Amino acid sequence: MPLSAQRCSSKSLTQSRSLLSLFLLPLRRLFSATSPAAPAVSPTMDFAGSEDALRGILAEKQAGVDAQAEAVRKLKAEAAAKPEIDAAVEALKVLKVEAAAVAKRLQAVAASGGGGGGDREAFRQAVVNTLERRLFYIASFKIYRGVAGLYDYGPPGCAVKSNVLAFWRQHFVLEENMLEVDCPCVTPEIVLKASGHVEKFTDLMVKDDKTGTCYRADHLLKDYCKEKLEKDLTLSAEKAAEFKHVLAVLDDFSAEELGAKLKEFGITAPDSKNPLSEPYPFNLMFQTSIGPSGLSPGYMRPETAQGIFVNFKDLYYYNGNKLPFAAAQIGQAFRNEISPRQGLLRVREFTLAEIEHFVDPEDKSHPKFVDVADLEFLMFPRELQLAGESAKLMLLGEAVRKGTVNNETLGYFIGRVYLFLTSLGIDKERLRFRQHLPNEMAHYAADCWDAEIECSHGWIECVGIADRSAYDLRAHSEKSGVPLVAHEKYPEPREVEKLVITPSKKELGLAFKGNQKMVVEALEAMSESEALEMKSALESKGELEFQVCNIGKSVSIKKNMVSISMEKKKEHQRVFTPSVIEPSFGIGRIIYCLFEHCFYTRPSKSEEEQLNVFRFPSLVAPIKCTVFPLIKSQKFDEAAKVISKSLTAAGISHIIDITGTSIGKRYARTDELGVPFAVTVDSTSTVTIRERDSKDQIRVNVDEVASVVKEVAEGQSTWADIMWRFPTHSVSHPDED
């Protein structure tokens, strides 16, 4: 059962589409909400060769089995001697065992191609069991049998989330002096019409013709292909290649293409086996109505970014009318998924943290880029992807210098995101920055990189970092009529040549009567080149045919009807629409990956069972410290309470456990919650502090405990520093196991 997962904005979402689909229409690319969290075919997994080889071997082995079986049958029919028959049967058995072994290997390889794999599956189950049992998350409204795609964070999960968000604020908002805003989730239709969500934020759906049950069309096709690849071991290499190709491109199928494939494969409703409807788009926003009239449609926002864009003018003013600046927002976003799967990674309500960094399109340098230029981590630029290679360690400074990353500001945020994720405890070897292929990006985007984290579901897009150019501000300027622009004052006024088109309303009125207004508008809307062409035509021929779209025909324009001239004007400032660089964080997805990266098991001392541990850094650990009296004793209980009080005063979250349970069990219980430090009261003057992962213990005076724990929990000192300063406690406590 899965926890509250989330994903990034529809844009970054769709930007992480399957890699082999090179011919997306810009609008579908921008808006269709489908996001294969684990790409069907990952360019880093080059298992295909060995899988094909195995299929070949299996086919051979199977042929061997068939031939031998035939031979046995023949011997029996001929009533051959018993020893002869027995030998043949024995040989058949051996062949069968060999074939079965190959089949098993093939099965494993095929399954791992889908992001599964036996080990991964088992690991995920162990993590998820622990997370559920210890209430890191809970299926929402469980007593009413729950709702697919809705999850609660229980106490430790909620604490982790709140630590992650507090660190996000510290790391981004405070460090960069960002302007944080907090906008409502309820959003009127007009805003989401301008952004394009009302028209385009859809997934393709099919319905069971008889029961009306809804399915995501691409899921059905994907499931069918995966099932074939994993289960049907007799599949020819050609057929397998075909299914793989479908998996790679299905995210980009049109409704018609999807429908045709479903028909071709004879796919029916999974539950009832009834025929399915044609695929049609379903809008993923939760719709509602604002106010009592029923006349103001609204939606629960699918991302937080729009709240920032519509406030650009005020925020720019707040920043002293200066660029660059960044605004940020943390908040809930909503997507009414057709059929949520992948547990915590695809849910109907989730927390986003988004940054919109507004910058002059002519200057995307960043003064603090030097601070991150020396970072080295796994980058996966489009060249490597297209060449079928893997992500490589690269220096960020190099990547920007060589133009692999489009500009310094984008590079700066990539570096900051790397520092953010690894500080939380994300394993840097399972973190890569993958550049979008040209076909994945919206047509207006300058460059996009996703921070992808590998977990048992495959590589998951957790942060999108996109240079979206001026697209969003322009869309809202147009729809609202409020110019969302920035100004750059010139040190001295500049003289510029400007084209001036002056239609003569009088002459046009005489000529075109009721159509005059439309003709005037059409003339004024001419581009510079069109106008110059008209000017020269009028000068040479005195008139020309001119197509007026909004009356649907062309009219004859004469020289006296319009004057077109280049005029010199003084300009005091440059007015332009800023570009926006958008790092967008799916907080729930990051947290889920963090859970997996921090989870491990170790044998108990008695080696009878495996103990679960989350190795959360103190920064995100839900509880920083436990306080345990070693044995049931009033003296120890009192000392424990004194320590607990001093920890509260120091602002250190902790739990005190004065049950008589064995100290080993108490350690195990709290290791499972990822508590980094345990204070054990085995005397009233000094106590031990144990570190979770090393299980090292030191001796500290009772009145120093709070300050030592605070120091190490808040990162002023490392555990190694502390070990060096205090005497080690090397004797195991009596009942520790």
Place this chain on the structure above:
Amino acid sequence: MPLSAQRCSSKSLTQSRSLLSLFLLPLRRLFSATSPAAPAVSPTMDFAGSEDALRGILAEKQAGVDAQAEAVRKLKAEAAAKPEIDAAVEALKVLKVEAAAVAKRLQAVAASGGGGGGDREAFRQAVVNTLERRLFYIASFKIYRGVAGLYDYGPPGCAVKSNVLAFWRQHFVLEENMLEVDCPCVTPEIVLKASGHVEKFTDLMVKDDKTGTCYRADHLLKDYCKEKLEKDLTLSAEKAAEFKHVLAVLDDFSAEELGAKLKEFGITAPDSKNPLSEPYPFNLMFQTSIGPSGLSPGYMRPETAQGIFVNFKDLYYYNGNKLPFAAAQIGQAFRNEISPRQGLLRVREFTLAEIEHFVDPEDKSHPKFVDVADLEFLMFPRELQLAGESAKLMLLGEAVRKGTVNNETLGYFIGRVYLFLTSLGIDKERLRFRQHLPNEMAHYAADCWDAEIECSHGWIECVGIADRSAYDLRAHSEKSGVPLVAHEKYPEPREVEKLVITPSKKELGLAFKGNQKMVVEALEAMSESEALEMKSALESKGELEFQVCNIGKSVSIKKNMVSISMEKKKEHQRVFTPSVIEPSFGIGRIIYCLFEHCFYTRPSKSEEEQLNVFRFPSLVAPIKCTVFPLIKSQKFDEAAKVISKSLTAAGISHIIDITGTSIGKRYARTDELGVPFAVTVDSTSTVTIRERDSKDQIRVNVDEVASVVKEVAEGQSTWADIMWRFPTHSVSHPDED
């Protein structure tokens, strides 16, 4: 224009109803969502006497004017001598002036009764102007002309909110080891059916018969009565009393009563003057649909509490199956108000912070009550309210000891809420704890107190602290079939007598055939007294007539058909539904009141204008510190940047302003944001630190600045301590004004 306000749960909401309405039905009392943020008639305002007196005086004066006017007319008609006429006209003027003066006083008194008043209005306008200009909040989607009842927090407002929430977590969740959870906003219908919201969470609405425009019925009636009282100075004392009575009781009018009053007063649609429909209930929840089928209705949660109740079983287990424990949740809640007014105090989306403290109903003591028992603050128990008196300073310990506050746990939370609000900067003289009158409380509630904060809108309910007994858990147990109960193990098993009813299925089957099952059920469902009655009847008469509801007739039960006996059983534990004590915080309302309590103006040095200041405590100040080079100078700019970097490293939010603006203007700008400390760089070795309210300045070494600011901003030292440790800087900076 108002900011994001909010209110408490529907329950606590309605618990703060008007005081004079003593005869509410329990269900309406519980659910109707109307909340007069400023009660129409506040029991502490005893202006009624003087208002009535003024109305009397005005009537007399007006009669004098009328008589004198008549006298003047008469003199003129009689063509009296000019001096005589002039004298009479002069006397008339004097009388008119006197009458006008009385009218003005009456107007003021009448207006202040509605929570308005000229001074209050002007003060509010000054606060709101500053809040809007400095982007503490913004009307949401402003470029699209906004949506009533939706507001954004801009950068300083968002920072204040996030500081308030961080402190809330520290003060409540950490201090009490509460189990914080985080549940979705999207909620399936069944949950809100169980809680009663689907049926009862409504306001009464009327529609303009012709245009269809919607109005809240009680608002129209309230506006009409207020307008009459404030503007119609010729109102007789009887008529005035009638309108006041209507204001006092209108929150409790049924649809029929409201409709009748609207008709009686001839109230029409305010905009069009068209006739109005009859009032009818409008459900205030934003409705939506979960999933693609359209068959699963859902709502945006109107409060966060239900998410906790439905998780009780898991949370109880997480707490080691022990009571008491508290769960907490911070999150968005939604109310689709018919016509939002009162700006930031009544909005359609708002942040709630709610605590559900589960406790054994037989033991509501609290071990930490002693920590708050000595607190003394304004309490307003129901006796004082009913006697028409004002709130009084009371010792919390006394209030609990005397039974004014029902129990220690409730008292403990009242004390903690007091500490929370005053730490934020709420003025303790404009904060009172008002007990609900019996008619305001739901029938199941044991006791309820509201923390009310006085602002320019009157006394505003900002926190509700209610002992809701077992109501909520029982409602969800019944609807879900999952027992939400606690267990208390007895030290030794107890012997109890239990009634055992054993129907003989065989005999009943022979007698009633197909109805057997229904008869069995009816027999088993008998109460103890019914069963004992049947037992004695069967013993004496051998048979009796027994009404079986679900077959709709009575049947004859004979002795051999059922055995009824008292049997002794051993019980090992007590099973019970816990009581819940619920402190529920309307975060936006608290923040708005805080804005008003922290706002003041002071003359600029040149005394030409008033400067605005927010005296936020450092704890909530949106930015803790500014860094200003005194004059434009590269050296100073560099020193300022070094200081800025050290502040960032220390985690102190700050702004650096290296524009050449005069230092006085820069102080004024940031005083308006409530920044408590300003570092002015007037040398590269030592700098000054200025405190916002006293304007005192000290001299500190550049490399000590960050640690000094951190110390005082985080409350380890007071400004007074700091003043004592560092040399005072007494010379004004040159251009400071």
